[in-house]
Amino acid sequence: MDFSPALNSVLDTVERWRKADCYPLFPVVTEAGPTRARVRTADGGQWPVTVFASADYLGLSGLPCVGRGAAAAVERFGTGAYGAQSVGGFTTLHESLEAVVADYFGRPAALLFPTGMQANIGVLATLAGPRDTVLVDSLDHGSIVMGARLSGARVLTFRHNDPGHLAELLRGTGGPGRRIVVVDGLFSADGDLAALREITELTTEHGALVVVDEAHSAGALGERGRGAADHLGVLDRVDVITGTFSKALVSTGGFVCADERLVDLLRHSAGAYLMTLGPPPAAVGATLAAFAVLREEGDERRARLARTARSLRERLTAAGVGIAASTAHVVTVPIGPVDRTARIARRLIAHGLMVAPLFPPAVPIGGARLRLGVTAAHTPEDVDLAVRLIADALAEEPA
Structure with missing residues (x-):
């Protein structure tokens, strides 16, 4: 099937990454820990992979009450x-x-x-x-x-x-x-x-x-x-x-x-x-349960999230890693070229750290970057690991 030059360039990039063994997208999660801060991936084989690619900002995904909310909704109303x-x-x-x-x-x-x-x-x-x-x-x-x-x-x-x-x-x-x-x-x-x-x-x-x-x-x-x-x-x-x-x-x-x-x-x-x-009912039941947690624990979880995000930003800057203008729990590391960004993201997951690489058109051309989503479930040790591995990867993959 024929495509436009722009669409062909997407496929060319994907093929180039796969041949170079640096394809960084669609990691397959085979096992999750108590939160989305820990997973096992199909290609990495390492347990655990520390996840800074999640949007589970308050660390609620593994809470039993949220799972029970989803299960009760399915029991009452079915799956669809x-x-x-x-x-x-x-x-x-x-x-x-x-x-x-x-x-x-x-x-x-x-x-x-x-x-x-x-x-x-x-x-x-x-x-x-x-x-x-x-x-x-x-x-x-x-x-x-x-x-x-x-x-x-x-x-x-x-x-x-x-x-x-x-x-x-x-x-x-x-x-x-x-x-x-x-x-x-x-x-x-x-x-x-x-x-x-x-x-x-x-x-x-x-x-x-x-x-x-x-x-x-x-x-x-x-x-x-x-x-x-x-x-x-x-x-x-x-x-x-x-x-x-x-x-x-x-x-x-x-x-x-x-x-x-x-x-x-x-x-x-x-x-x-x-x-x-x-x-679907399961999603609604889980969301209602998550709101119930926020009523009881939201202030504490938001405070923990803010502290951890601030620590990550400060530690990355101190390590010489440039970050964008983040003032919250989404922290981005500008890289620039798409191939360098792909290699760095692939290197990081191989060493036990999952981040989210962003490429055009999600970001401007020449503006590829790594996005880190901080969660209330991250520990100081997680921040230490992320800073060390990102600084090492940038040094090993020079611009």
């Missing part, structure tokens, strides 16, 4: 959903989780989606239209860009975390249409927070809406764990919150929190909601 939710129905567990999510974020209503990606696509493709303008950060998650483009709206990109550039674009986009600014609360490519104080000032000044994707920050940041907007003190100035249960809440599924009118509109018109099944 009941067809399209609008006609096949959804369970009382789904209804309960919507209420829990809305209360957690202090919003009138919430709606569940099968994934966080579909939540972003659903809200933007519904909220915006051809007369509207959607303004996105250059490092926003791809699902935000997809949703904006599917809406048919004019899509403008502002420089990463540059409120001045955003202000310039807002001044030039007056007219009858709606303007919507969409950002990640915590950017997964660099680990930095959105400039939400400045952004919400601009959206208020220009009469624009603001949507914040709290995928990597929900549960992990903020006084009550309500995300980056909560952490920065502007939660009440955000119009729509989207997110996922697949990170700190260790399950799967997405959500949207907003006023009741918008949630009702999404429930009855968003294709990303209506044309697919809802999250």
